[in-house]
Amino acid sequence: MSLLTMNHLSFHYTGQPNLFERLNCSIQNGEILTILGPNGVGKSTLLKCLMGLLKPSAGTITLEGQALTKLSARQIAQIVAYVPQHVANPGSLTVTDYLVTSRTPYLSFAATPREADYQIVRDNLAKLSLTHLQDQPVNTLSGGQFQMVTIAKALVQQPKLIILDEPTAALDFGRQKQVIDLISALAADHYAVLHTTHNPNHAFMLGHKVGLFSPDGHFETGQADQLLTENRLKKIYGTDLKLIYEATLGRYVCELV
Numbered sequence: 001m002s003l004l005t006m007n008h009l010s011f012h013y014t015g016q017p018n019l020f021e022r023l024n025c026s027i028q029n030g031e032i033l034t035i036l037g038p039n040g041v042g043k044s045t046l047l048k049c050l051m052g053l054l055k056p057s058a059g060t061i062t063l064e065g066q067a068l069t070k071l072s073a074r075q076i077a078q079i080v081a082y083v084p085q086h087v088a089n090p091g092s093l094t095v096t097d098y099l100v101t102s103r104t105p106y107l108s109f110a111a112t113p114r115e116a117d118y119q120i121v122r123d124n125l126a127k128l129s130l131t132h133l134q135d136q137p138v139n140t141l142s143g144g145q146f147q148m149v150t151i152a153k154a155l156v157q158q159p160k161l162i163i164l165d166e167p168t169a170a171l172d173f174g175r176q177k178q179v180i181d182l183i184s185a186l187a188a189d190h191y192a193v194l195h196t197t198h199n200p201n202h203a204f205m206l207g208h209k210v211g212l213f214s215p216d217g218h219f220e221t222g223q224a225d226q227l228l229t230e231n232r233l234k235k236i237y238g239t240d241l242k243l244i245y246e247a248t249l250g251r252y253v254c255e256l257v
């Protein structure tokens, strides 16, 4: 059974044409789904549908075989963690206090976090090399530091599926590599990871499944090496580019020309 299944999914904003139509896709434990497509095509909208934040105009979404609409927010939060593209900065909370709020789906009503919850926070800060920020107020972090902290917050939730909307958008080269490596490590650890990116190289680096939006909203899935051809990428992004096989890396590299 797939962890997450999208079946004939369509969506349009009120008074607007469909952004996507009859979209089918699934993701299993241990799998990475990289979603690529031009600006404004509907990637973030699809992710919001998967989180139950927007209601599809047609089709169904199932989580572990159960209709998303039948699950409570708490049940969904125990399976899926979502990091949106724009996360509201929570103000003067410390990084530790901000992260421990992700333990809420596991706490009974009005209970305070336990030592074990703080340990999960410390473990995940260490995993992302963020321990030095643990006592810093979140509203004093740089854009890139805050983006890393939002990813740590998703891990603290201990979900089975992590959905990340452009997780590398604000990150320097080194941190981008760290996040791509983290996504690989999470998949090796049997998490499912669904993420969006504007960099086709991320899909080649990860080497898993890709979901590709065309400018007209058409959605195709396939393995990175097979789906992401030079012609397809040129059409998707409306620009000239080259795919070069880099033997030392053992993968394709996409370069703008």
Ligand SMILES: Nc1ncnc2c1ncn2[C@@H]1O[C@H](COP(=O)(O)OP(=O)(O)OP(=O)(O)O)[C@@H](O)[C@H]1O
Binding pocket: 013, 014, 019, 037, 038, 039, 040, 041, 042, 043, 044, 045, 046
């Ligand atoms: N609340 C809304 N009401 C109406 N239209 C919206 C709303 N939110 C987004 N849109 C429109 O829906 C389309 C898809 O937006 P979405 O944010 O899903 O695109 P995206 O593929 O994630 O884009 P980007 O790569 O630029 O982040 C865009 O044309 C956007 O202007």
